[in-house]
Amino acid sequence: MQAVKIETHSKIVFIGAGNLATHLSQAFLKAGYGISQVYSRTNSSAQQLARILNSRYTSRIEEVERDADIYVIALSDKAIVPIINELQLKSGILLHTAGSISMDVLKSYTPHYGVFYPLQTFSKERDVDFSQIPICVEASDSSLLDALLYMGRRMSEKVYEINSEQRKQLHLSAVFVCNFTNHMYSIGYELLKNKGLDFDLLRPLILETAFKVKEMEPMRAQTGPAIRFDKQIIKKQEAQLQYYPMFQKLYRFVSDSICRLHSARENEDK
């Protein structure tokens, strides 16, 4: 089999124009790779991203360029398989960028396929420093793997070879540390709003909580009533949440989870 090469003049098509596609395609551009075409079901989204990338665009699947070297599928997880079936590609390198989708969904289309998964939370309104974003790559063959590692390193200092099973676990962990964490922020926000207090009061605490685990193991950084097994405060705070039954149940449940996880760890250490 011929060695796979990805070069800055390779012809690249982006499938998708959402948050991830917007940030990732610009990282490609910054790393020296040109984008030939953007496809999105929504014509205005395709057009908007194409303008940034100085590329062509389309919202018609049959107009996707057939002679590209690389197709980057940057869509939400559930949209990936349907679009690949619609595309019916025969050549080129087929890449997806999703955490929880196995690489295997790409096989039986093109000879080379892989995953290029940047582990970050993207919003259109926020710029991110791609050089610090972990990029997790997986490939159908060692030749493509080398090519993806090389391409990744042009965008980020942190490129890892991660298989599908590990990536799935990584994505699940990301749901906890990002999505669930953000929900904790939302609850804090709601509780303060209810007493006429400004969310600014919590912002330094939120940042410090994140900074702490830059160096420490999170278990060692744990503070609060649950880790001190301070039943008196836990009871009082539970009662305080009587008008928020959902938050109250969550309070009880997470406190319990903190106690159990730390007891389990202590028993292991013995």
Place this chain on the structure above:
Amino acid sequence: MQAVKIETHSKIVFIGAGNLATHLSQAFLKAGYGISQVYSRTNSSAQQLARILNSRYTSRIEEVERDADIYVIALSDKAIVPIINELQLKSGILLHTAGSISMDVLKSYTPHYGVFYPLQTFSKERDVDFSQIPICVEASDSSLLDALLYMGRRMSEKVYEINSEQRKQLHLSAVFVCNFTNHMYSIGYELLKNKGLDFDLLRPLILETAFKVKEMEPMRAQTGPAIRFDKQIIKKQEAQLQYYPMFQKLYRFVSDSICRLHSARENEDK
């Protein structure tokens, strides 16, 4: 009643030598206030902090100086009332520093009493920039309130007058955004460890998640399967947690809470 004054030469006694006492007493020092004495039940802790502060110390309650102008009780919540009863102070300003304890527990001892609550998570091994920490003050009378606001502003740019009920809510919110968030980090750590993956993979995501809400409302920053109502992934990730029954229950529960909070908000907006 005479106006209350707190001056840099006021005689200040710190009751407690834990994380909070260690950071707060040094913030006093940095702001120009000398600490006369440190009390801790644990002699070595008292000695260690006294060395930093260049103060006297004791581990015997009867040796606590009786003629101080200010007593700062920097102990865990449940230790506050017992120690005040042991101290039996008659004069001086009595302050506590706890989120979930009402100011009223201090009344009937000294004529002036109040709360000086810095909202942050403290660990002995980490320096914090006190100038960015919100300090919440409450006082028995307007004269002490002014004095506490003035003193607070020598330490931090963010000093707020917060009553006991608000402070309780603030502390509860802090449990969600700090303690519970850190537990989410711990779960991420455990899940990665199990697949031989390094927690470093998650650190940029953790920081970005916190940075995002520096400007945005957390509800607007929410991403992930639950907010997209992506039942397919939610089911898969739940199944993935089959060997972690506690995390699985938590996954289901927090995902459900995200859906409900956002549905409630959307209905409000209609």
